[in-house]
Amino acid sequence: MPGxxxxxxxxxxxxxxxxxxxxxxxxxxxTVAGTTAGFGAALMVLLGAADWEWRSGxxxxxxxxxxxxxxxxxxxxxxxxxxxxxxxxxxxxxxxxKHYPASAPRGRVxxxxxxxxxxxxxxxxxxxxxxxxxxxxxxxxFFLITLDRQRREVRAAGWLYLAASHAGTMALFAFFSLxxxxxxxxxxxxxxxxRADLSSLxxxxxxxFGVKAGVFPLHIWLPSAHANAPSHVSAIxxxxxxxxxxxxxVRFSGWxxxxxxxxxxxxGLGATSALLGIAFAFAQNDFKxxxxxxxxxxxxIILVGLGAxxxxxxxxxxxxxxxxxxxxxxxxxxxxxxxxxxxxxxGSVLHATGTRxxxxxxxxxxxxxxxxxxxxLGSLAVSxxxxxxxxxxxxxxxxxxxxxxxxxGPSAWAALPAAIMLAMAGAMAMASFAxxxxxxxxxxxxxxxxxxxxxxxxxxxxxxxxLAGVCVGIGLAPILFWxxxxxxxxxxxxxxxAEETPAPLVALGSVHVALAVLILAAAAWLWRKAHxxxxxxxxxxxxGYATPYARMQYVSASFAGIVSGWFRWILQxxxxxxxxxxxxxxxxxxxxRVPETVLExxxxxxxxxxxxxxxxxxxxxxxxxxxxxLYVVAGLIALGVLxxxxxxx
Amino acid sequence: MNLILAxxxxxxxxxxxxxxxxxxxxxxKAWVAGRRGPPVLQLYYDLAKLWRKGVVLSTLASPGxxxxxxxxxxxxxxAAMLMPLGPGGTALSFRGDVLLLIYLLALARFCTAWAAMxxxxxxxxxxxxxEVSYAVLAEAAIVTAVLSLxxxxxxxxxxxxLSPSAGAGAVLxxxxxxxxxxxxxxxxxxDDPNTHLELTMIxxxxxxxxxxxxxxxxxxxASVKLLLFAVLLIQAVLPLGxxxxxxxxxxxVAGVLAVTVGxxxxxxxxxxxxxxxxPLLLTTAFLLCLFALLVAWKGxxx
Numbered sequence: 001m002p003g004x005x006x007x008x009x010x011x012x013x014x015x016x017x018x019x020x021x022x023x024x025x026x027x028x029x030x031t032v033a034g035t036t037a038g039f040g041a042a043l044m045v046l047l048g049a050a051d052w053e054w055r056s057g058x059x060x061x062x063x064x065x066x067x068x069x070x071x072x073x074x075x076x077x078x079x080x081x082x083x084x085x086x087x088x089x090x091x092x093x094x095x096x097x098k099h100y101p102a103s104a105p106r107g108r109v110x111x112x113x114x115x116x117x118x119x120x121x122x123x124x125x126x127x128x129x130x131x132x133x134x135x136x137x138x139x140x141x142f143f144l145i146t147l148d149r150q151r152r153e154v155r156a157a158g159w160l161y162l163a164a165s166h167a168g169t170m171a172l173f174a175f176f177s178l179x180x181x182x183x184x185x186x187x188x189x190x191x192x193x194x195r196a197d198l199s200s201l202x203x204x205x206x207x208x209f210g211v212k213a214g215v216f217p218l219h220i221w222l223p224s225a226h227a228n229a230p231s232h233v234s235a236i237x238x239x240x241x242x243x244x245x246x247x248x249x250v251r252f253s254g255w256x257x258x259x260x261x262x263x264x265x266x267x268g269l270g271a272t273s274a275l276l277g278i279a280f281a282f283a284q285n286d287f288k289x290x291x292x293x294x295x296x297x298x299x300x301i302i303l304v305g306l307g308a309x310x311x312x313x314x315x316x317x318x319x320x321x322x323x324x325x326x327x328x329x330x331x332x333x334x335x336x337x338x339x340x341x342x343x344x345x346x347g348s349v350l351h352a353t354g355t356r357x358x359x360x361x362x363x364x365x366x367x368x369x370x371x372x373x374x375x376x377l378g379s380l381a382v383s384x385x386x387x388x389x390x391x392x393x394x395x396x397x398x399x400x401x402x403x404x405x406x407x408x409g410p411s412a413w414a415a416l417p418a419a420i421m422l423a424m425a426g427a428m429a430m431a432s433f434a435x436x437x438x439x440x441x442x443x444x445x446x447x448x449x450x451x452x453x454x455x456x457x458x459x460x461x462x463x464x465x466x467l468a469g470v471c472v473g474i475g476l477a478p479i480l481f482w483x484x485x486x487x488x489x490x491x492x493x494x495x496x497x498a499e500e501t502p503a504p505l506v507a508l509g510s511v512h513v514a515l516a517v518l519i520l521a522a523a524a525w526l527w528r529k530a531h532x533x534x535x536x537x538x539x540x541x542x543x544g545y546a547t548p549y550a551r552m553q554y555v556s557a558s559f560a561g562i563v564s565g566w567f568r569w570i571l572q573x574x575x576x577x578x579x580x581x582x583x584x585x586x587x588x589x590x591x592x593r594v595p596e597t598v599l600e601x602x603x604x605x606x607x608x609x610x611x612x613x614x615x616x617x618x619x620x621x622x623x624x625x626x627x628x629x630l631y632v633v634a635g636l637i638a639l640g641v642l643x644x645x646x647x648x649x
Numbered sequence: 650m651n652l653i654l655a656x657x658x659x660x661x662x663x664x665x666x667x668x669x670x671x672x673x674x675x676x677x678k679a680w681v682a683g684r685r686g687p688p689v690l691q692l693y694y695d696l697a698k699l700w701r702k703g704v705v706l707s708t709l710a711s712p713g714x715x716x717x718x719x720x721x722x723x724x725x726x727x728a729a730m731l732m733p734l735g736p737g738g739t740a741l742s743f744r745g746d747v748l749l750l751i752y753l754l755a756l757a758r759f760c761t762a763w764a765a766m767x768x769x770x771x772x773x774x775x776x777x778x779x780e781v782s783y784a785v786l787a788e789a790a791i792v793t794a795v796l797s798l799x800x801x802x803x804x805x806x807x808x809x810x811l812s813p814s815a816g817a818g819a820v821l822x823x824x825x826x827x828x829x830x831x832x833x834x835x836x837x838x839x840d841d842p843n844t845h846l847e848l849t850m851i852x853x854x855x856x857x858x859x860x861x862x863x864x865x866x867x868x869x870x871a872s873v874k875l876l877l878f879a880v881l882l883i884q885a886v887l888p889l890g891x892x893x894x895x896x897x898x899x900x901x902v903a904g905v906l907a908v909t910v911g912x913x914x915x916x917x918x919x920x921x922x923x924x925x926x927x928p929l930l931l932t933t934a935f936l937l938c939l940f941a942l943l944v945a946w947k948g949x950x951x
Contacts (some may be wrong), residue, residue, distance in 0.1 A: 362769070365711045376713070376763075385756040386749060393675075399745045399805060405796055406803045408946070416796065416942075423751075423792035424785050430755055433779035434762045438777070443769030444709050507743035515727055522723045523716040529862045530715055534703035540768040541707075541858050554766075554774025562782035566928070 002041035002052040009038040009081075009119070021105040028092055031112055038119060042078035045069050046484040051491070053125075061128055061224030063186050063580035068125040071491030072254065075245045075329060075484060076240075077122050079336040082470065083239045084115040086340065086463035087232040093459030094347050095147070095230055104148045107230070110147075114140035114236065121244055127176035127186040134172065138165040141241055143191035145229040157224040160599075161364060164221035168211030172248075175204035181254075191255050191494070199257040205249060206266070213245025215303065216273040219296045220599040223280075226292035227356065231347020234288060238295045239340035243332055248303055250329075253310060254492040260314055264414055267307025271418045274425040276570060282432040283564040283571050283594040285556045286356045288346050290436055291339065294382060297425055298335040302328045304418050305397040308404060311411040313493065320407065322496050323503055324400025326485050331393035333472060333481070338381040338390060341467040345375035348460055349440055352453035358439035359555040362446040367453045372441040374464045379433035381471045384426050386517075387512030389474035392505075394426065399503055428563065435559045444550040476512050479505045557592040564594065572597050656730070656740045663729045667872040668692040670909050672881070674836075677913025692872060699865035707858050710767040717764030718863040721757040722870040728753040729877050733808045735884065735901035736894035742808045748794050750807070751788070754833075757870065758784055764863075765855035776854035779924070783832060783839070783851070786931035790829050790938050794822060797942035800883060811881075812890025818944030823886045825937030827911070830878040832931055834871065837916040839927055849921065879908040 012034030020027040045052055051070040058065045069077065088111060097104045117137040124130050142165075146158035172632060178201055180186045192198060207218075214222040222242070226234045252264065277296030284290040305328025312321020348371045349364065365372035381388040401422070404415035445451035474481055482501055490497020542548045557564075564571055573594045580588040595601070620631075672689035679686020688694075706714065728750045733739035762777040798810045799820060832839045835852035842853055856867050883889075883904030889897040922930060 152701040232892070363709065365713070372711070380756070380759065383755070384752065385759060386752050391749075391752055395745055395748050398748050400807045402745075402748075402796070402799055406799050406805070408800070420789055420792055424789045426752075427755065427781075427785040427788040430759050434759055434766070434777065434781050438763065438766030438774075442709075442711065442713075442763070442766045472830060503745065507741070508745070508749070511727075511741065511749065515723070518723045518727070519720050521897065522719040526719040526862055526866060527712065527715050529700075530704040533701065533861055536703060536705050537708050538697060538705045539707065540709060540770045542770045543772055543857075548770070552771050553769045554771050554778065559774060559778045562778060562928075563785065 002044045003054060004045070005037045005041040006052075006067075006069070006123070009034040009041065010116070012037065013112045013116040013119075014579055017109055020108035020112055024092065024097065024104075024108060026106050026171045027112070028088055031088040031115070032085050034112075035081040035088070035115065039078055039085075041069065042074040042081065043484075046071065046078065046487050061127050061132070065127050065129065065346065066125040066187055067123045068190075069123055071488040071497075072250055073122040073247070075332065075488040076243060077119060079243065079333055080115065080118050080122070080221050080240050080486070082467075083236050083336055083340045084111075084118075085243070086344075087111070087236050087465055088464040090235070090344055090347070091232045093457050094351060096118060100148075103149075107144065107233075109145050110140050110143045112433035114144055114241075117190065118240065118244060119569070121165075122247065125188045125190075127180050127188060129186075130188070131169070131173060131176055135169060135639075137241075137244065138162070141165075141237060143231075143495070144233040145225050147230050147233065148228075151228070153224070154228045157221075157228040157648055161221045161225040164211055164218075165572060168208045168218075168245075171204050171208030171211075173203055175208055175252075178204070188255070192352040193255070193257050196257055201256060201472075202258045202262050205256075206262075206269075209248030209252075210269070211244040211245070212242060213244075213249065213299050213303075214242050214273075214296050215269050215299060216276055216296060217598055219273070219277070220596065220603055222296060223289050223292040223596060226295070226343075227286055227288040231288070231343050231350060234291070234346070235340040235343035238292065238343060239336040242295060242299060246299065246306075246332060249303075250306060250492060253306070258310055262528050263309075263311030263314055263411070265307075266303050266310055267414045267418050270300045270303030270305075270307050271421040273297065273303065275300070275421045275428075276482075276567075278425045278428040278432060279563065279567040280571065280594065280597075282428055282435065282560045283557075283567070283573065285358055285593070287349070287358050287440060288343070288356050290358075290432060291342055291346060294429065294432065295335070295339060297429060298331065298339070298382075300425070301334070301394060301422065302331050303396060304422060305331065305400065307416070308397070308400050308411070308415060308493075311404070311414060312400075315409055315411055317407060318493075318496060319502060320399075320400045320403035321500075322489060323396055323403060325489050325496065326482075326502070327393050327396030327398075327400060329485050329488050330474070330478075330481065334381070334393045334471075337467050337470040337474070338378045338388075339343065341374060341464055341471065342378040342382060344460065344464045344467070345371050345378060348456040348464075349375075349453075351456060351460075353449045354393065355447075355449060358436065359557070360447045361440045361450045362443045362550065362553065363441070364445070364450060364453050365441045368455045370455055370461050371464075372437075374439065374461075374468050377468050377471065378435050379437045381475070383430040383433050387432070387475045387515045389471045392478045392508065393510075394422070395508065396503060398512065400423065410622055431560075431563065435556060439556050439559070443553050446550045446555075447457040472516075476509060476516060478509050504643045570597060572601060594649070652740070656929070659730060659734065659737070659740050661725065662734065663873055663876065664869075667876040668696060668869060669872075670875050670905075671872055673878070673906070673909045674913040677910050679918050681917035686768070692868065696865045696869055697858075699868070702861040703795065704861035704863065704873040707768040707770075709769045711856075714764050714858075715863050717760040717767070718866040718870070720762075721760040722866040722873075724753045724757040724760070725870045725873045725877070728757075729873050730879055731807060732877055733811055733884065734880065735889045736892075736897040739808055742806050744806050747805060747807050751791055754874070755784070757874070760854075761855055761867070764859070768858045768911070772848070772854050773857060775848070776851050779851045780855060783927060783931060784875065786928060786935060787820065787829055787832050790825060790931065790935040793935060793938040793942055794826055794829070797822060797938060797945045800942060801945040811884035812888075813889075814886060814888035815852055816945055817885045817948050818941035821944065822941035823882065823932045823939050825941060826878070826882045827887060827908070828930065828934035828937070830875075830882060831912065831915065832927075832934070833878060834875045834912075836878065836912055838919045838922040838930065841921045844921070849924075853932070875912075876905070879905045882908055889919065915922070 016030040120133040281293035308324035383391040401415040401419040576591040578589040765773040767776040840851040
């Protein structure tokens with residue numbers, strides 16, 4: 001039954017690509033219909049028992065087309081369809097024809113192409129075809145990121161993304177070719193865990209997909225691409241596209257045997273990504289960059305869960321591994337929902353004020369109450385606070401880690417530091433989003449642009465409300481989502497899809513419902529009480545200062561000052577200070593900026609050195625024939641000497 | 650029916666007894682300084698008065714300014730309801746409830762920081778920044794303490810974690826948790842609730858602009874949090890599960906009183922630390938909990 005739905009989704013998206021340039025309404029209808037159909041197919045697989053598989057007679061590149069939708073891919077497909085549909089609705093108002101006559105039609109076409117190619121990445125079951133659709137996906141994303149390509153920094157971000165993406169694809173080329181060479185076929189038949197000789201290929205998987213996922217030292221492309229892309233593109237990039245990297249790691253760690261060290265490395269990478277990602281996020285002044293770095297953190301949380309599951313697999317105790325894997329898989333959905341919501345909120349702010357600098361905003365709740373409320377909800381969810389979805393998935397990961405520690409096996413030495421690092425990352429996520437929402441929405445407007453903002457329309461609000469509903473839904477009724485997670489876990493490792501819930505999700509859900517009701521009741525009660533007692537408006541007290549003004553407020557860098565001091569060794573902030581001088585100082589200045597440390601301090605210098613060496617070597621190639629003949633003769637003599645010295649083979 | 654009665658009874662204990670603790674601390678401080686000090690029930694009088702008063706709202710504040718304290722109060726009470734009370738057990742217990750408790754405290758912190766930022770005052774921004782930053786280290790210390798209890802008892806739910814003693818590492822754990830208690834409740838040497846210089850405050854500066862019923866909710870929530878940490882500390886350290894019910898109840902009450910008096914004595918004898926030293930002290934608390942964890946690990950392996 002998923003077959004016809006998928007065929008319909010495919011047809012709708014292809015038609016969307018064709019008609020997208022001219023007919024925006026038809027395009028929207030087709031995209032929404034296609035994603036809904038895809039979502040239906042994913043749900044059928046997740047809630048049913050059987051996988052969907054289709055081996056066709058068509059061949060592409062001498063390989064027969066083989067499609068498959070199992071628990072793992074259906075989980076990611078469901079997320080793709082939700083965000084893909086919501087983003088299409090959002091884009092209509094956010095990136096309209098009126099303001100962007102050239103790029104809006106282009107954006108529609110590439111959007112459909114991106115959703116389609118990601119859907120194909122999730123369904124193709126042939127190594128060669130996987131590489132083709134993977135490349136297609138990378139290119140669609142590139143054109144969407146550079147939609148506003150008149151701006152220089154957008155083009156730079158796009159090229160950086162494309163270069164990083166291809167570096168990853170190179171590892172994937174190596175991986176799929178080696179896999180095909182060792183198994184004798186490009187076809188991916190499914191689990192091959194008994195082939196122990198394939199286990200070393202996992203490192204290529206981790207490197208290749210790790211770049212796309214944005215794991216910490218490989219995340220260099222992510223902040224600038226997410227920040228400079230139009231916000232609906234940032235939402236799908238951050239909510240879904242980087243999850244394709246996670247999908248690859250989950251997929252092939254489930255199908256292929258993994259080396260014994262895999263669990264240790266994945267959990268270590270995850271914990272590092274979580275802690276350093278959020279440290280960078282907290283130090284940002286640009287709210288879209290902050291959200292981008294926060295994605296690095298959340299990818300870290302997912303990898304910690306996956307790493308724990310791999311450890312459990314190699315050590316033979318499956319029970320806590322199941323919890324951690326369930327947490328990781330649920331976090332894929334959770335993060336997809338709240339991060340898309342936050343990027344939509346960020347887009348709404350950007351749309352209204354035209355700036356991404358938090359220190360130029362403030363007080364927007366007055367003009368943008370809907371955006372402020374929804375952004376606050378997303379902030380609570382991303383900080384992992386109860387009673388929302390972020391807490392549920394992080395709680396499952398924590399439970400897995402705690403059980404690993406109490407089992408006192410060798411894995412405990414990985415789980416223990418990971419749990420403590422996750423706790424610190426959680427506290428810093430809370431701090432980052434307290435900062436972001438406060439700087440953008442609270443206090444007094446810091447500039448004219450912020451003072452004259454306007455609320456977004458229904459076309460942008462509706463997708464945000466839908467995603468907020470997902471966040472609240474997973475938070476209040478996690479048990480409803482359990483069957484899907486169980487199904488995916490069962491596809492990852494047969495035997496892990498057991499019927500019973502290993503964690504008291506019902507108890508947690510009911511506590512969350514009680515908490516939500518009490519929170520609303522208490523807020524309403526206190527609000528009423530304050531009004532019946534008499535409510536008077538007055539100036540902020542500010543310790544008796546009589547004429548406070550907007551620039552006296554705490555700004556983003558000062559809010560993050562303490563923590564970015566602790567992480568100075570990696571953040572390497574650039575400071576510009578002009579101290580006040582004399583008895584009547586006229587000016588003073590303090591600017592602080594956190595650079596892209598990994599890119600500017602490590603990758604940049606290394607690439608520059610490679611370029612210098614290459615330029616020097618290039619002087620050998622000057623086009624003078626006689627010298628080329630000299631090279632050949634010299635080469636022959638050298639070979640001859642080598643043969644003479646080494647003897648005949 | 651019994652369950653509802655138990656919940657109401659438990660709620661009454663937390664709601665009614667919590668404001669006693671700040672009163673006792675102030676009495677101890679006054680006694681050490683040779684003053685008579687305010688009555689032990691002063692906070693009750695203050696709360697009653699604030700509850701009847703009107704509210705002055707900053708012109709910049711949104712409805713979140715009043716919702717924030719309400720949510721924080723509910724979160725703190727929710728955390729308190731998860732905490733077992735010695736022989737009384739708990740109203741609700743499930744695997745992993747301890748993590749919910751930690752994150753409810755974080756929810757309360759988020760809401761307090763949110764409400765502080767509403768006013769656009771630089772002082773309140775300063776307080777909020779300090780609060781959320783020091784929480785990073787405090788949270789690491791709490792999670793480590795919880796991990797050590799889990800290793801000790803092999804469990805992840807509060808009732809079973811807290812009934813035996815913390816074993817050989819109890820002293821280390823007690824020292825670590827007491828330091829966290831001082832930091833989380835903004836007591837000396839981390840913060841001085843009585844200072845009059847806004848530049849040096851953390852928690853008090855965040856609530857500068859609150860008045861009337863919201864301020865009452867904040868003050869009451871703060872006292873619940875103090876009681877929560879005292880109860881946690883005593884149950885983590887003393888083997889209440891091994892005692893008979895009356896003896897355990899007596900030990901719990903005596904222990905909480907001892908912790909409260911201890912806070913009062915620390916406040917009388919120590920001065921507030923310079924801010925740059927606060928992270929050092931919190932790191933020490935984290936290390937104490939970490940050593941307790943290692944001791945629990947070695948102890949349990951026998």
